[in-house]
Amino acid sequence: MRTVITGGAGFIGSHLCDYLIEKGHEVICIDNLLTGKAENIVHLIGNSQFRFIKHNVSDYMYVDGHVDNVLHFASPASPLDYLEFPIQTLKVGSLGTLNSLGLAKAKKARFLLASTSEVYGDPQVHPQREDYWGHVNPIGPRGVYDEAKRFAEAMTMAYHRYHQVDTRIVRIFNTYGPRMRMKDGRALPNFMHQALKGEHITVFGNGSQTRSFCYVSDLVDGIYRLLVSHEHDPVNIGNPEEITVLQLAKEILAITESKSKIIFHPLPVDDPRIRQPDISKAKKVLCWEPKVSRNDGLHKTLTYFKDALQGLNDNPGDKENKENCVSIH
Template sequence: MTGGAGFLGSWLCERLLADGARVTCVDSLVTGSAANVAGLRERPGFRFVEADVREGIPVDGGVDVVFHLASLASPVHYQRLPLDTLQVGALGTEHALDLAARNGARFVLASSSEVYGDPEEHPQRETYHGRVDPTGPRSMYDESKRFAEALTAAHRAELGTDTAIARIFNTYGPRMATDDGRLIPTLVGQALAGEPLTVFGDGMQTRSLCWVDDLIDGLIRLAASQEAGPVNLGSDDERSVAEIAALVLKVTGSSSPIHQVPPPAQDARVRRPDLTLAHARLGWAATTPLRVGLERVAAWFAESAATSLAS
């Protein structure tokens, strides 16, 4: 598991251990957190390796599945470290693919809905090729994922590597960092602190938010299938950002005002996956209602803040 100490990676490690798998978690801890996997360190079958996937993946022994989740996935990090972001998508993906190929293992790439850019097709199907600016302010992340997909497809075509590509749409849950610039931790953190909730532009841009447990189940189903993908994974419950902000205020009981700020360059106006393929090939769908998920994540952020103050 590359990126195993990150938000999604740590949840996937935990789920796989619960299912009886032996898990080697590889992470450089540049954006991942040792705290995310601290509770797993003493569990049988878990091993942590601190390593930079750009330089290689120092894992010995047999491997059945390689989940490649290593990535600088938040705007704060990928715009701060654009070269690292591109190198992880290129060199890191190549090393992860080579590891899978050497072991005859299944390879699962955690790609992103960002490969669609600011889409002209809505909802986005896997056959849509996207609208991405290769030199724009988000290009380091978008193109790292697009190249990773191309490399994965080439490995499969030329070397016969057993690969799968998951295009992950907005996912949220515990273990997200409040300062990484992503929608839910930003809004929930502001609401709990009594600060104004920042909404870009008029707030009419849309997002489809998937609870983390649902997403992890989709990744495991994809790994266990023979599907090559790409396969969209996410929720198709599309909401405006303004509506999401209002719901955050309700579940937190916050009286914070909503403050509109200028939108970032090339921010997608709409985002909703077409999940036909995931339903048909994986028998998968996101099932956690948005309000339920927001209540859970708000409770987790509140508890984390209280623990930090106490310590």
Template sequence: MKKVLVAGGAGFIGSHLCEFLLSKGCHVTCVDNFITGQKKNIAGIKSPNFKFVEADITQSGSWSEGQFEEIYNLASPASPIDFEKIPLKILECSSLGHRNLLELARKNDARILFASTSEVYGDPEVHPQRESYFGNVNTVGIRGCYDEAKRFGEALSMAYHRQFGTKIRLIRIFNTYGPRMRETDGRIIPNFFMQGLNGESLTIYGEGQQTRSFCYVADMCEGMYALVQSEETRPVNIGNPTELTVLEMAETVKKLTGNTKPFAYKPLPENDPKMRRPDIARAKDVLKWQPRVSLEQGLDATLKYFKSQL
């Protein structure tokens, strides 16, 4: 039985990944400090092959002495609300925290996946975004703490790979959605669903003409797993290339939730990306991966979840 560590496993994507890895027959140790994760996300995991350790990856502890064959590092706050509230924690996760995990991977000769992000492309001047694009990031802007942390995490991973031969895997995750997103997370999907279901106006930033591409969480877990099983050490975009304007998504969620209020328009936040769509040619070619869950199916499952949380 393969021994796997999931850092950030009590979060939205992490909790789905823990379940996915258990279904693949792995022994899963989940480390999380609940800074943005939720106990309820992992409360339903009853498998004897699942172990939870409450710990902060920026500090060493008993978890950092375990034996693992694969390490998935998802531990980082990821919502724009967190960029304002806890920027130092965000910077520490992908620097100190990721270095602790890289050390563990080096000692264990384990594969280690770093959950990077489409945010490394910043407000992109290239569309769709392919991995060879270096990005357009404002280091001193409000999103800088997150974007630069993830860029540093990629660079740190590469340094371990070059210096010690560590088996790194770099996934650039594009907007992912599904059940277990925090209701008060501030990200577009929970915002729209909670406002829609509570009978409030859906908030549109700017005119809503900015685009996003939404990947269902089950497809994301498949992509992460496929990347770790592969020999690919270059960054790989994982996301759904179906692109929508924010206004189109708002209209869809408004209809799904039966909301009748007019939209509330607010100014666009600083450095908000104007367009976002992954070029997934590398994932298709190297991993034979592509998303399978349609937007309709994904939004339906997400609607059921948010309804159950009211």
């Protein structure tokens, strides 16, 4: 199998590169490194099953030879990123999706769109099922991400119905694990970074808003099961175990043994009050459900963050060297 992954140097995309290479795929990773990190894929440079193309998928893209699968994961995905890059976020959700679907159509390849639980907005239905249409503010600051993904879903289904492209849509809920950026605006990596640095833990609102955290290896397994299935409509992939943001902060303080204090900041505009996937469809159609407990996942992530912080302290120029290494290839 020959698989193209846009955004393949990102957190989830890079884990997919590893997973599919282990499955025997030849992987072509396309990423402009706007929010992806070279160090996520540098270990694959020189692997005969891996090829990296530095390119913005919002521009026309060409891939030589046959392609069996196109997985579109390119997009800023954290609040800090899509608030800093609002136009790029809208472009990659629209033009990037159009170009990725066009590649799949031209190559007669299977297409999988990485969508998000953010299509549900600040939901009025709990837990969130795939047949819920959402409650989204299209002109709010988060609308650039929410609506880009909703548009991407609509375009994917249009290509499926009109051009008979073999499509899949995964709605990804909060995911965590190694290769997350430590300060990207999301609660879990921010809390872990702050705890390890001995800084105040910043909780927005009163911390009663809920999230559901899925470990990255569980997510990737679910994505692969969806890819090889025959399901064309959206499927939620996430861990249904719901937790308040304040409870998460306390758990991270406990496992890091940090003396940091929790402080509270005003809630951001349109921040969802609740988030919990209904994974009944994934269980039925994909025979999938998460296996990694939050305790185990947090400890694995903590080990990665400790190593990453140590690496930054020991080799402050290492990131630039890795960027150059990947760019050369």
